[in-house]
Amino acid sequence: MxxxxxxxxxxxxxxxxxxxxxxxxxxxxxxxxxxxxxxxxxxxxxxxxxxxxxxxxxxxxxxxxxxxxxxxxxxxxxxxxxxxxxxxxxxxxxxxxxxxxxxxxxxxxxxxxxxxxxxxQGITAYVLAHVTYPLKPGDRCLVHAAAGGVGLLLCQLAKEAGAFVIGTTSTEEKAALARDAGADEVILYTQQDFLAEVKRITGDRGVNVVYDSVGRDTFDRSLECLAPLGMLVSFGQSSGFPAPLDIQRLGGMRSAFVTRPSVFAYVTDRAKxxxxxxxxxxxxxxxxxxxxxxxxxxxxxxxxxxxxxxxxxxxxxxxxxx
Ligand SMILES: NC(=O)c1ccc[n+]([C@@H]2O[C@H](COP(=O)([O-])OP(=O)(O)OC[C@H]3O[C@@H](n4cnc5c(N)ncnc54)[C@H](OP(=O)(O)O)[C@@H]3O)[C@@H](O)[C@H]2O)c1
Structure with a gap:
């Protein structure tokens, strides 16, 4: 063969x-x-x-x-x-x-x-939206690489769950696809600082969850996008591994959760x-x-x-x- x-x-x-x-x-x-x-x-x-x-x-x-x-x-x-x-x-x-x-x-x-x-891509998007951080109506979420394989599916599932969806993409063409998949707002993160834009869009409240598959280039600012008790879901590193995280950065008024899920860990059981x-x-x-x-x-x-x-x-x- x-x-x-x-x-x-x-x-x-x-x-x-x-x-x-x-x-x-x-x-x-x-x-x-x-x-x-x-x-x-x-x-x-x-x-x-x-x-x-x-x-x-x-x-x-x-x-x-x-x-x-x-x-x-x-x-x-x-x-x-x-x-x-x-x-x-x-x-x-x-x-x-x-x-x-x-x-x-x-x-x-x-x-x-x-x-x-x-x-x-499908099962990853499903698990991220419904198991890792189960989205509920009124949640605000940030989806990086929103026009990517996982990203387009995640935007659809997040919207379906009733969340307010902010996507990031590198180009206007990709932004149009992300909007079509349900993103309420799309930030061109090659032209605009996505942290400043998230603050503007959310009126400084931040988002409840960031789904970050980009890694090195986005991780630090993704953390800063979180609302109090928010969750950073670092599920990939398309731009390279993120720098090591000082756990003290999670504390104080942010009191954030950070997880690094692998879809394989969610499906070890055949029934699931x-x-x-x-x-x-x-x-x-x-x-x-x-x-x-x-x-x-x-x-x-x-x-x-x-x-x-x-x-x-x-x-x-x-x-x-x-
Ligand atoms: N944890 C898990 O179990 C799991 C499962 C599946 C996938 N993943 C991860 O999810 C991510 C997305 O996978 P995918 O197959 O759906 O790919 P994809 O999102 O279709 O492609 C990657 C996208 O990431 C963005 N990106 C930003 N910086 C980049 C860089 N320096 N180099 C390359 N791409 C960059 C690009 O979108 P823009 O042009 O819009 O920036 C690019 O199109 C990957 O990191 C993958 O490892 C993780």
Whole structure:
């Protein structure tokens, strides 16, 4: 089978198309014929060596496709089932092995690309809005990278929950998409100081929660945006890791909460995983959550996909099609 492989950490150029043996599913595993592999920031962090990974590696933890075969003891799925999933490895390939308990049934109402788009970005946005900081009517929230893959979904879910949504984007085109996704106000954080703007928009009250996936460039000022007892949800570092935090900065009248959630920790239990995935897929199928596919690339163009995502050139999900 064809797969993208890297044998050293580095830039997108380390991603090479190669021939690999078709894997055989072991106990508790399923072999999935990949129709759509999701491209995520974590793939970039791993490729750069920022997160640990064993080499040689086939990137990609997320995909959608059809179960080709199952290993011993698998009861969750059978050959021929349409599925979507994350928490696997090696999805930038024609076939990938996945733990059977990570596979989510995909009804005919949704295509494979939408299935992949609903997994990491969809479930992350769902968990952030409903579990990490459960938004309620009247809450004010700040969503950085509001026109990104997670950002567009988070804006929709936050609006649906009754929150007042402030987004940040780098360009006017992205701002229009964020507004369309439900942002009440959008700050062009490349042109305006977002802290000053948040203060202005909220009448100096601040926001109850900041969803910050940008990291180094935004973390400090995100903290300053919080209302008393607010929560800073630092869930990514597209611009690099934030500087270490002095806990004293959380005290006083701010008395803030800071959390660094990983979606994986929220879905270790299969029942919860299926519930969150089912909620996202159900809303997508019912048309109440719009999954935006930015681009689908042929598998061989994995490096181009990484360049586009890291280069702030995308708005929504990136897919590789083997
Ligand atoms: N914790 C978790 O479990 C979890 C799960 C999924 C994703 N994430 C994180 O969520 C973030 C968003 O993921 P995504 O796939 O939806 O990506 P994305 O938001 O579509 O893309 C990243 C966006 O971040 C903004 N950005 C700001 N500074 C940047 C910089 N220096 N370099 C690159 N981008 C920059 C850009 O938007 P502007 O041009 O508008 O600034 C860019 O489009 C990532 O940090 C990812 O690691 C975390």
């Amino acid at each position: 064809k797969a993208i492989v890297y044998t050293e950490f580095g830039g997108p150029e380390v991603l090479k198309l190669a021939e690999r043996a078709l894997p055989t599913p072991g106990p508790g595993q399923a072999l999935v014929k990949i129709a759509a592999a999701g491209v995520n920031f974590i793939d970039i962090y791993q490729r750069k060596g920022m997160y640990p990974v064993l080499l040689p590696a086939v990137p990609g933890g997320e995909g959608a496709g059809t179960v080709e075969a199952v290993g011993p003891g698998v009861t969750e799925v059978a050959a021929g089932d349409r599925v979507a999933f994350f928490g696997a490895a090696g999805c930038y390939a024609e076939y990938a092995l996945a733990p059977a308990d990570r596979l989510v049934p995909l009804t005919a109402a949704l295509g494979f690309e939408q299935g992949a788009a609903a997994m990491v 995983y299926l519930a969150y995935a089912g909620a996202v897929l159900g809303m997508a199928a019912g048309g109440t959550l719009r999954l935006r596919i930015d681009r689908a690339y042929p598998l061989a163009q994995a490096a181009e996909a990484h360049l586009a995502l890291a280069g702030r050139g995308t708005t929504g999900k990136l897919i590789l099609k083997p």
